[in-house]
Amino acid sequence: MDAASPAKPMRHIASAEDMRRLIVDKLIYSVGKDPQNAVRQDWSAALILAVRDQLVDRWMQSTRKAYREDQKRVYYLSMEFLIGRLLKDTILNLGLEKHVREALASLGRDYEQILRSEPDAALGNGGLGRLAACFLDSMSTLAIPAHGYGIRYENGLFRQSLADGWQTEEPEDWLVTGHNWEFERPEVIYHIPFGGQVVERHDGRRHWQAAEVILAAAYDTPIAGWRGSHVNTLRLWAARPATRIDLASFNRGEYLTAMESAVRAETISRVLYPDDTTDEGKNLRLRQEFFFTSASLQDLLRRFLSDHPDLRQLPDKVAIQLNDTHPAVAVVELMRLLVDEHGMGMDEAYDITRRTLSYTNHTLMPEALERWSLTLFGAVLPRHLELVRWIDEQHLRTAAAAQRSLDLERLRIVDHGNGNGHGVRMGHLAFVGSHRANGVSALHADLMRRTVFHDLDQVYPGRIIGVTNGVTPRRWLHSCNKPLSDLLEETIGEAWIGDLEAIKALEPFADDAAFGERFHAAKRISKERLAAEIEERLGLKVSPDAMFDVQIKRMHEYKRQLLNIMEAVAHYFAIRAEPDRDWTPRLKIFAGKAAPGYQMAKLIIKLINDVARAVNSDPVIGDRLKIAFIPNYNVSLAERIIPAADLSEQISTAGMEASGTGNMKLALNGAITIGTLDGANVEISERVGAQNIHIFGLTAEEIAAHRLAGFDSRAVIEADPILKSVIDAIGSGVFSPEEPGRFRAIVDRLTYDDFFFVTADFAAYLDAQRQVDEGFNDRREWTRRAILNTARVGWFSADRAIRDYAREIWGVDTPPPSAFAEAAE
Known part of the structure; x- marks a missing residue:
């Protein structure tokens, strides 16, 4: 199936009557409400479930195709996925708007009100998370087999309100009514270790004896591309305790003590970006980053090994993109898994890691590049601190061999002072442990070379490239701006929805006074x-x-x-x-x-x-x-x-x-x-x-x-x-x-x-x-x-940006833009 031709699901919706029946079916048998007593939130849930059904067959077909053709897969690791509401976008991507509007009207329901009843997924803060969401849309549109990996925050960032002009923060309880797009995967559970110590075994290998283990539970949301021809997965991890209750403490009447470990575990996926101005906040932030990174790497390795027995093939079949420094610990966690869990040698594991990982830098501001104190990093991730030191030594040998006049202290991943305190520089770790480090605009890539990563660029010339960001036209024009989108479709057709560069056909109309009035009216x-x-x-x-x-x-x-x-x-x-x-x-x-x-x-x-x-x-x-x-x-x-x-x-x-x-x-x-x-x-x-x-x-x-x-x-x-x-x-x-x-x-x-x-x-x-x-x-x-x-x-x-990533970083083929223009015609 090519990228521009839609799949036909088994529960195919061919008319408004089909959609009406499916909505009512979901309302009664999945939501459990009588149509006469259902409230707006019930109708919203029923519509989401009905539309979700249209994705499932396409989703499975996309997965089967990836396995059948042994396609290279992209894994996008991000602390944020600011997906927002999915219902309207998915309806438009699947071409179902007319049927949905008519079906709801026949049921006495207002389409726009139902759309507004969907909770806004609070899984991000700003541009970083919204970019990740746009990229998922584009990877699906371009039929790139991909997974987004992040955290299923129960409360997200926070709900902002104003009290006499001052910002106040309240929990953003977006999950209180459930997330009807997701599928819980109770069989997908990974053990995430923390703390403890590292000991040497009798065979000379290092073994991490963790003091604490937390479980990562998977929740999957299907993400459809334009025309629904390909559906990828956003897999989010929720933290669960290995033991929910200390029964002995509970039976002694020590109820709070009995629940202490469960509360500590679940705190990891409770809130996005805890205040890290305190030591406790820093500890939680590092635990969050390792939690979702380790779960994601364990998951993708399991998926890889189900079809490929030789881990040395990993860079040929897997591309892992680190969205900023938050998942930078992936460098040492992937090495740990390859060495400690799969018996690989250090040098070979490091080579595989670098060829598999790539790193997107989003800011040159020091606080966003992250630096963890050696004390904290060693206490939370003792085995990883050993591996960071090992990588640092290999890196410094490479730097010394570069025969350039460089300050080796500035190059170190493990900073030993220089007035800033000891710490692990996560930006340096991500750069050194990846085969590409990209800026997100031409100016930004140039500044990376000239400022923060100047010395590293001297040691690893050519590693820094620029891939300018992009946005999905489906969400950010076709869906959100119906007056303008309708005018564009009437004037130049709809090719621009699947290939935004086709919007240049609008340019000759700039001098048309009559069109200008219509453009102004749409804005009005x-x-x-x-x-x-x-x-x-x-x-x-x-x-x-x-x-x-x-x-x-x-x-x-x-x-x-x-x-x-x-x-x-x-x-x-x-x-x-x-x-x-x-x-x-x-x-x-x-x-x-x-x-x-x-x-x-x-x-x-x-x-x-x-x-x-x-x-x-x-x-x-x-x-x-x-x-x-x-x-x-x-x-x-x-x-x-x-x-x-x-x-x-x-x-x-x-x-x-x-x-x-x-x-x-x-x-x-x-x-x-x-x-x-x-x-x-x-x-x-x-x-x-x-x-x-x-x-x-x-x-x-x-x-x-x-x-x-x-x-x-x-x-x-x-x-x-x-x-x-x-x-x-x-x-x-x-x-x-x-x-x-x-x-x-x-x-x-x-x-x-x-x-x-x-x-x-x-x-x-x-x-x-x-x-x-x-x-x-x-x-x-x-x-x-x-x-x-x-x-x-x-x-x-975002489609152009993803093509750039696919060509310059991931080594993945994508269909030409003409495929979408031809499909629109």
Whole structure:
């Protein structure tokens, strides 16, 4: 079966009546509800189960084909899979929307309401997890046999709410009603050891005597590609205790003690990213990373050995991709399994490991590269510390033989000090233990070579490559933006859904005034929908005629939400000073979560909300400026915001954003970018044209030069009266009169330690925003530029990115894009 031809499941749905019968069948016999008494959540569960049935035969056919043809398999290891809601995407991928809509209507149910009843899977935080989800979609679309491996978090990250403008965190209990897409696999259980000691056996081999063993239980979710021709698996691991209850303690009345080991075990899969500012949090984070990595490696080795008796063939039949440093422990765990469990020699195991693994780096920020103290690492994973030291010695011998003038201490995987404390550098381990290390944009790959991995690049030249990120057009246009998707299909056909680069056929319509009006009307529908939601959620009435200026991403100082809100303050003051000017109406939309222990990011959220409170209630301002911080940002919220955006804020400090994917999603949906030359903004600018994007600020090279020379933000502030007035207002309590010193930490950061160059880029950002205002006032020209953004970003497809991975890293064949274009015709 080729990649573009759909399979025919045994329970084939040929009509709305077929779908209606199947939904009712699932409601009665699987959900256990009488249709007369069923609530919306019951109907949602029944529909999911009915649609899931359409995947099962295709799923099994895909698996059989992989075994029959002995295809090379890809295993994608990631701490996050931000899959969001799956129902609408799967319905569209299978071509069932018409039948589902009609079936639900005949049952007196509203299609959109049922879709919204599906829980939003809280399995990720931001771009890292959403990229993993897009990649699963693309691997299925391209018929690459693949498994995604992660953790089945019971509570996910956290549910964000606002209390007087402050972020508060509550458990994200997305699993409370069950996850109807998944299949529990009770027969798939692996033992995950922790702690203890390593002893030498009588034959001289090393043996790990673990102090604790936790069980990893598998849950599988089928992930369908476009047209449902191939279905892959997302396998998530849940932690279970080896013994659920200490019966002796329980019988003595020591009930809490009896459950202690079970609670400790299950904590591993309880919450995504525990606060690691404490020793306990660090311990849990390391245990989480090893837990899912070990279970995944044991699982894929079992699958490999079921068909291949010789483990030396592993690199020829298996490709393992490490999504950032979280699963970097796979380097030593795979070696441990090969050496300790399968009797292989160290040198051969290391060679197989390197040829099988590859590593995607997502950030050059030191805290995200992870460094575990030797004490913690040795206590949790004593055998792995031995193997890390062994790899480090081989690596240093390679470095010494390279005959370059290199600082061997900087090259070490095991850092012995240099003022930073002892520790295992997980970024170094992932790099050294893989055959490829890729950046996620052209700029990022170049910065990897020039900065954090410079010395390693000298030892292993050619190992670093760039594979620019991409997004799936199925989710991020076809599914989330029906008004625009319908217009595109009517105008240029549907080939772009399976081959996004075909969207370039839209470009000639940019100068068609009539088409421009239809494009604008599609945007207006999305803006009206979002305006209604903002009013419902925040009690803030906003005009769809205003420019919707959007910054939606994880709250972090390098992403510079602070720069955005400071410009809003300056704009607010300017409007108040000249209220009779013809100002361009603007709605600033913020959404994003701050890590629970990241106090500065939380303070910036509070500042945004305090400024919003002042601006939104000021009668002088009216509708000319509104500010909305929408809490609990997740995939479903992004799907509503992105189609409505006019302006895309991509304003990170140059050299610090590896790529970004929000920039791609927003441009694809006709938003014009304002941003720095950072991450994939560089490539977006090249493809959409400099006149169709607003670039400002220092470059990565200029930032690096300022860091070397020393940057004096105080001088910049004193020389810019607008900047000074903004900082003085924030610091003096203009927006926090009840607590004038509330934002003193922000002012001090800007004045004495402006590491993210907010003050340096402020004036340029202000100028760029006024150019944006001028451009937005010319509706026809703005729409023309928006159309060109949509037409020219087809290269930023996850399908293209996966083809690059398949060709440059995994050694896997993929069908040509023409296969999907021909199928669409």
